[in-house]
Amino acid sequence: MKVLKTYPDKCIGCHSCESACANLYFKEDNAEKSCIVISTDFSPPAMNVCNQCQTCVAACPTMALTVNNQGVVMLNKSLCIGCLMCVAVCPTDSMRTCLGVHSPFKCIACGVCTKSCPTDAIKIVTE
Amino acid sequence: MNRKLLAEFKYDLAPIVRGYNRRTLYLNVGTREITSKPVSEMMIEKFVGGKGFDLYLMWQGVKDDTKWNNPENEICISFGPLCGNTSYPGSGKSIVTTISPLTGIPVDCNVGGHFGPYAKFSGWDALEIQGKSAEEVIVYIDGDKGTVQIFTAPDEEINSHIFAEELIKEFADSPDKLQFVSVVSTGTAADHVNITCLNFSFWDKRRKVARLKQAGRGGTGTVFRDKGIKALVVKYSGLKVDTNNPVDLLTLQQTGLKLHKEIEAGDATQCRMHEVGTAHLMEVMNDYDLLPIRNFKYGQMPEAIGLHSREFTALFTQGMADGCWYGCSLSCCKAVDNFKPRTGPYKGQPVVVDGPEYETAAGCGSNIGIFDAKDVVEINFYCDTYGVDTISFGTSTAFVMECFENGILDLAKTGGLDLSWGNADAALELLHQMARGEGFGLTVGKGVRAMKAIFAKEYGADPAFLQDIGMEAKGLEYSQYMSKESLAQQGGYTLALKGPQHDEAWLIFMDMVNNHIPTFKDKAEALHYFPMFRTWFGLQGLCKLPWNDIEPANNAETSEPAKVPEHVQNYVDIYKAITGKPMDKIEMILQSERVYNFQKVFCMRMGKGRRIDDVPPYRAMGPVTEEEYLSRSERYDGQLKAKLNIDPIGKTTAEKMKITRDYREDQYQQLMDAVYERKGWTPEGVPTIEHLRKIGMDIPEVIEVVSRYL
Ligand code: SF4
Ligand code: SF4
Ligand code: SF4
Numbered sequence: 001m002k003v004l005k006t007y008p009d010k011c012i013g014c015h016s017c018e019s020a021c022a023n024l025y026f027k028e029d030n031a032e033k034s035c036i037v038i039s040t041d042f043s044p045p046a047m048n049v050c051n052q053c054q055t056c057v058a059a060c061p062t063m064a065l066t067v068n069n070q071g072v073v074m075l076n077k078s079l080c081i082g083c084l085m086c087v088a089v090c091p092t093d094s095m096r097t098c099l100g101v102h103s104p105f106k107c108i109a110c111g112v113c114t115k116s117c118p119t120d121a122i123k124i125v126t127e
Numbered sequence: 128m129n130r131k132l133l134a135e136f137k138y139d140l141a142p143i144v145r146g147y148n149r150r151t152l153y154l155n156v157g158t159r160e161i162t163s164k165p166v167s168e169m170m171i172e173k174f175v176g177g178k179g180f181d182l183y184l185m186w187q188g189v190k191d192d193t194k195w196n197n198p199e200n201e202i203c204i205s206f207g208p209l210c211g212n213t214s215y216p217g218s219g220k221s222i223v224t225t226i227s228p229l230t231g232i233p234v235d236c237n238v239g240g241h242f243g244p245y246a247k248f249s250g251w252d253a254l255e256i257q258g259k260s261a262e263e264v265i266v267y268i269d270g271d272k273g274t275v276q277i278f279t280a281p282d283e284e285i286n287s288h289i290f291a292e293e294l295i296k297e298f299a300d301s302p303d304k305l306q307f308v309s310v311v312s313t314g315t316a317a318d319h320v321n322i323t324c325l326n327f328s329f330w331d332k333r334r335k336v337a338r339l340k341q342a343g344r345g346g347t348g349t350v351f352r353d354k355g356i357k358a359l360v361v362k363y364s365g366l367k368v369d370t371n372n373p374v375d376l377l378t379l380q381q382t383g384l385k386l387h388k389e390i391e392a393g394d395a396t397q398c399r400m401h402e403v404g405t406a407h408l409m410e411v412m413n414d415y416d417l418l419p420i421r422n423f424k425y426g427q428m429p430e431a432i433g434l435h436s437r438e439f440t441a442l443f444t445q446g447m448a449d450g451c452w453y454g455c456s457l458s459c460c461k462a463v464d465n466f467k468p469r470t471g472p473y474k475g476q477p478v479v480v481d482g483p484e485y486e487t488a489a490g491c492g493s494n495i496g497i498f499d500a501k502d503v504v505e506i507n508f509y510c511d512t513y514g515v516d517t518i519s520f521g522t523s524t525a526f527v528m529e530c531f532e533n534g535i536l537d538l539a540k541t542g543g544l545d546l547s548w549g550n551a552d553a554a555l556e557l558l559h560q561m562a563r564g565e566g567f568g569l570t571v572g573k574g575v576r577a578m579k580a581i582f583a584k585e586y587g588a589d590p591a592f593l594q595d596i597g598m599e600a601k602g603l604e605y606s607q608y609m610s611k612e613s614l615a616q617q618g619g620y621t622l623a624l625k626g627p628q629h630d631e632a633w634l635i636f637m638d639m640v641n642n643h644i645p646t647f648k649d650k651a652e653a654l655h656y657f658p659m660f661r662t663w664f665g666l667q668g669l670c671k672l673p674w675n676d677i678e679p680a681n682n683a684e685t686s687e688p689a690k691v692p693e694h695v696q697n698y699v700d701i702y703k704a705i706t707g708k709p710m711d712k713i714e715m716i717l718q719s720e721r722v723y724n725f726q727k728v729f730c731m732r733m734g735k736g737r738r739i740d741d742v743p744p745y746r747a748m749g750p751v752t753e754e755e756y757l758s759r760s761e762r763y764d765g766q767l768k769a770k771l772n773i774d775p776i777g778k779t780t781a782e783k784m785k786i787t788r789d790y791r792e793d794q795y796q797q798l799m800d801a802v803y804e805r806k807g808w809t810p811e812g813v814p815t816i817e818h819l820r821k822i823g824m825d826i827p828e829v830i831e832v833v834s835r836y837l
Contacts, residue, residue, distance in 0.1 A: 059448055061448040061450055061455075062332070062453060063332050063333065081213040081366055081453050082214065082369075082380065083368070083387075083456075084214065085387055085456045088390070088456060097384070102367070102368045102369065103368075
């Protein structure tokens with residue numbers, strides 16, 4: 001299973017990963033639209049991102065959520081009807097929603113954010 | 128399938144605006160007329176949608192003396208402005224109305240499945256079906272293209288579990304698009320008996336079968352078949368989160384998400400709807416002496432352990448997204464997979480059975496003395512696929528079993544069927560007979576009211592005894608709760624407009640267990656508020672369950688926990704978010720009150736507006752037989768002392784029963800007085816003109832009917 005691993009002890013709270021993610025998927029530098037969320041209210045910072053546990057997959061009524069052959073949970077927007085049931089069942093609050101975006105979104109372990117992290121606080125691993 | 132096109136109607140596709148299409152579809156299967164009717168401002172303002180639109184359309188279509196099988200009788204199916212949103216749990220309901228073959232007055236059923244939302248998104252706020260077709264037809268609405276077509280229906284198999292699936296496959300664009308088609312159908316029993324239903328399908332993508340939800344009460348399936356209709360089919364492929372076009376999607380989604388989270392956190396310890404659906408009630412009802420056993424004689428029996436919810440949990444496949452519409456996280460529609468019936472035409476074939484829900488488990492289980500969960504599942508399966516209402520089947524079968532026990536019926540009269548309590552083979556055979564149109568099943572399928580007349584006339588049975596034990600009012604069979612010890616629930620059942628169904632008011636816990644409504648005034652207030660509040664679901668196209676089958680964690684600390692205030696506010700919020708119109712909890716009740724009173728007057732117009740129609744059989748109020756009295760003698764003796772200051776010692780059981788009965792019947796009469804007054808009706812149960820004016824339902828045709836009775 002491919003997953004984005006976080007190492008909060010290394011995180012300096014620069015939010016570069018959030019910018020990278022939001023820019024990639026929403027073409028906006030807007031942390032609200034990032035699949036990874038860094039909260040500097042805590043020390044070390046809290047790093048919230050999907051761990052590919054698959055809990056949401058069973059909850060989706062349209063089967064818009066599936067697991068790809070690398071073990072990553074993928075959301076098919078054309079099937080999604082925006083019910084947000086997946087958001088409610090996610091045990092780690094990592095299925096994200098945001099104003100004006102009809103479908104939820106989540107980390108697909110693409111690894112783009114890791115390249116922007118100056119301290120190696122995030123890494124794609126295969127478990 | 129080789130179908131001939133008999134009629135076609137093309138219409139423009141237009142987006143929904145704030146929950147409304149502002150047009151309804153009229154369809155006469157006899158004359159083949161198909162037209163679009165505009166929805167007026169007045170309709171929206173006074174009738175809102177859903178059941179309100181159904182009744183309004185039906186009122187124009189029928190005459191005062193229309194019988195269920197006259198061509199002008201209508202089947203109306205409507206959806207309501209909130210119906211079809213995918214954000215708030217329980218938002219996919221259709222409301223079906225027709226003049227019922229059991230009661231002769233309008234019956235209304237609230238049913239899940241995908242048909243309603245898809246028909247709405249195809250462009251219609253209601254379907255109005257009239258006429259009788261000489262040849263068998265199906266009606267097809269293509270919501271992608273904008274066509275309505277009537278086709279011939281040479282199909283051989285009409286039992287729903289097969290037919291719905293065949294039609295879905297036939298009308299879907301491709302095998303990966305089956306979820307965009309939904310079917311309304313019934314089954315072979317609807318050709319022969321009156322206690323029938325309509326099945327509304329939804330394609331279950333995981334199980335790869337057509338699941339079936341029932342518009343259960345009042346014989347809707349019989350009217351459908353009498354019209355020569357085999358099925359209604361709808362296709363709509365464009366569903367998105369904003370198809371209902373709300374003004375404020377964000378509020379709608381956030382309100383839905385709040386409830387999803389509440390369900391995720393609370394359901395497992397509250398009602399366990401996700402695990403076992405409404406069948407979670409089985410042991411709760413048995414514990415409180417409320418589970419109907421042997422035709423409502425008793426509310427508790429040790430044998431009921433056989434129908435404990437864990438037996439059903441074990442049969443239901445767990446962990447599925449079992450919502451009857453998208454976005455329902457309560458997901459109560461449980462199913463038994465790979466069930467192999469042991470009787471009947473589908474014996475040994477693996478099938479998926481929807482349910483049993485509580486009503487079925489009680490009605491087709493404990494109430495007829497069956498305590499094996501698998502027998503209940505089999506009866507449930509055949510009821511659904513044959514198009515038989517499990518509630519009326521249970522109550523009607525319980526009635527004949529008690530008649531059999533009392534010698535009113537015997538083997539000669541039942542055609543050899545041994546209708547002893549708990550004989551599952553015999554109960555199943557009754558069902559198969561209904562489907563084949565033969566034998567004693569035909570008699571049972573007429574319903575309790577008709578059977579009372581037949582048994583008195585043909586078998587010389589005592590009409591008074593039959594009246595006491597025959598659990599029907601207005602011609603409709605009671606649903607499955609014991610109301611003997613709850614005066615408020617006796618009213619909740621018997622004052623219900625369509626007949627004794629618990630969807631207007633379920634007050635047993637409030638009244639009997641918690642004693643929160645001790646006075647007549649309290650009970651009358653509850654019997655005003657709850658029926659009105661619950662009517663609102665039927666106006667909007669919503670399900671009742673997510674209102675109070677899940678509660679916010681702090682609900683008990685609110686001022687009125689029985690109303691679940693936070694959820695009431697959710698409804699206000701989502702109504703505003705969808706329609707953009709003002710709403711508060713007072714206006715909600717007023718919206719309902721208009722339609723409720725309209726329905727009441729509609730019943731009067733069809734000949735059932737009298738106080739006498741609101742009186743229950745004594746079995747719903749107290750012990751009819753010595754056996755019943757003695758089984759709970761401590762309770763009844765205690766009540767003589769506590770409530771009437773009468774010493775039971777030295778009195779015969781018959782004497783004590785008489786005193787108890789007189790007292791309870793008098794209490795019920797007093798309850799009716801209090802409720803009628805609270806509702807703004809005369810002591811005869813007629814809405815006053817002044818009241819109709821006050822609530823804004825003083826339209827001329829209503830005043831005209833009421834005036835006949837004042
Ligand atoms: S979004 Fe949440 S529920 Fe879904 S796989 Fe990721 S962590 Fe699990
Ligand atoms: S929001 Fe979309 S992905 Fe999530 S459960 Fe609903 S339909 Fe599935
Ligand atoms: S609670 Fe059950 S019946 Fe109601 S909408 Fe949800 S799944 Fe359907």
